[in-house]
Amino acid sequence: MLFSQVTFDWILTIFLIALGVVWALYDGRLLLRLVGDKSKRGDAAHRDKIFGSIIGLALATISLLGVLNFHMGW
Amino acid sequence: MPAQESARYVNPANAITASRYLTLLPFFLWMQSGDIQLAWLMVCVSVLADVLDGPAARYFNCASGFGELFDAITDGICYGFYIAVAAYFGIVPVIPIVIFIALGVLNSVLRGIYTKRAGRATNFRSWAMERIAAYAALLAGAAVTGYSATFYAWGIPVIMGVVVLWDAKRMLFDPIPPAAVAEPSGQGQEESTVAV
Numbered sequence: 324m325l326f327s328q329v330t331f332d333w334i335l336t337i338f339l340i341a342l343g344v345v346w347a348l349y350d351g352r353l354l355l356r357l358v359g360d361k362s363k364r365g366d367a368a369h370r371d372k373i374f375g376s377i378i379g380l381a382l383a384t385i386s387l388l389g390v391l392n393f394h395m396g397w
Numbered sequence: 398m399p400a401q402e403s404a405r406y407v408n409p410a411n412a413i414t415a416s417r418y419l420t421l422l423p424f425f426l427w428m429q430s431g432d433i434q435l436a437w438l439m440v441c442v443s444v445l446a447d448v449l450d451g452p453a454a455r456y457f458n459c460a461s462g463f464g465e466l467f468d469a470i471t472d473g474i475c476y477g478f479y480i481a482v483a484a485y486f487g488i489v490p491v492i493p494i495v496i497f498i499a500l501g502v503l504n505s506v507l508r509g510i511y512t513k514r515a516g517r518a519t520n521f522r523s524w525a526m527e528r529i530a531a532y533a534a535l536l537a538g539a540a541v542t543g544y545s546a547t548f549y550a551w552g553i554p555v556i557m558g559v560v561v562l563w564d565a566k567r568m569l570f571d572p573i574p575p576a577a578v579a580e581p582s583g584q585g586q587e588e589s590t591v592a593v
Contacts, residue, residue, distance in 0.1 A: 325434045335544045342535065350528075367571060368522075374563055375524025378556060382532045385552040389545035 336390055343387035350379030405461050410454035414468050417443045417475050428482055428541070437541045443475050444534050473501065476533040483540035489550045496554035497533075500561050507561075511568035521568060525560040532556070 326334065354376040363369040391397075420439040427436040450468055454460040477498065483489045504526070511521050532553060539549045 324432070325438070331434055331542070332544070335538075335542060339535075339539075339544075346531075367567070367574070371522075371567070372524050375528060378525040378560060379528040381556060382528055382552075385549070385556070386532075386535055389539065389548050389552075392548040393545040 332393075336393070339386055339390050343383050343390070346383035346386065347380060350376040350383060354380065404459065405463055408454075408459035408464075409457045410450050410459050410464050411467055413446050413450040413453050414464070414471050417446045417471055421475065421478055424479060425482055428486055433542055437538060440479050440534075440538050440541055443479075444538070447472065447475075447534070472530055472533070476530075476537045477501075479537035480533070480540050483537075483546070488543045489540040489546040493550040493554045497550075497557060500554065500557045504561050504564065507565055507568045511573075514568075515573045521564075523560070523564050523567075526564060529553070529557050529560055 325331070354373065357369065357373050357376060360369070420443045424436050424439040427433075427439065447468070450464075454464055480489065480494055480497075484491045484494045508521055536549050536553055538544075540546045
């Protein structure tokens with residue numbers, strides 16, 4: 324064992340919170356930029372990027388909810 | 398094989414990608430002996446190598462279609478292995494993992510159909526599926542440690558189901574865009590058919 328179980332759980336908690344926040348910020352910023360870019364509206368590749376960033380936001384939310392799930396036990 | 402041809406396959410970026418396979422055996426042995434933290438460390442090493450191979454390809458100017466394909470296949474094998482082993486040891490529920498793998502296979506079949514429709518080797522770039530690959534890395538880490546493993550495991554079939562439906566519409570019915578150099582994603586910048 325490298326760490327005690329409690330320490331290891333907190334390492335994972337901090338790691339997952341950091342990952343979830345950075346991921347949400349990245350895809351949130353990307354989504355705002357894409358939605359604001361009216362010149363490419365209707366373009367299939369542009370639509371796919373928007374969909375991808377929405378999925379990214381959903382997955383970032385799930386990763387943050389997983390932390391709550393672990394600590395609150397629901 | 399000429400030197401230039403062999404450099405397409407044997408280069409620093411592909412070496413970094415290939416090194417990820419070295420984590421599989423120690424991962425399994427540590428899982429078997431109950432050294433979960435060391436097994437988790439192997440997942441972290443694999444994720445780190447996955448992050449580094451793209452920049453290495455650009456730095457050493459050795460990006461290729463083969464590298465991109467090799468990277469995608471390695472993602473599937475390594476993350477799939479970690480998650481499957483965690484399911485085998487009962488840390489993560491089996492049903493969502495089976496659904497996840499089945500959807501991955503379906504996605505690969507759809508990519509094959511898309512390639513036939515296009516009539517050329519072409520890269521089907523799916524931004525959403527790239528997010529799913531990143532989430533698979535997260536799930537692998539969580540599955541090994543048991544950290545909200547059930548919660549994370551049930552998240553993936555739901556989201557991936559939506560993504561496969563979206564990509565299926567694009568691959569089967571939407572018009573195929575003209576051949577163009579794809580934007581760099583992971584290792585490599587050339588066109589190729591990549592199954593995430």
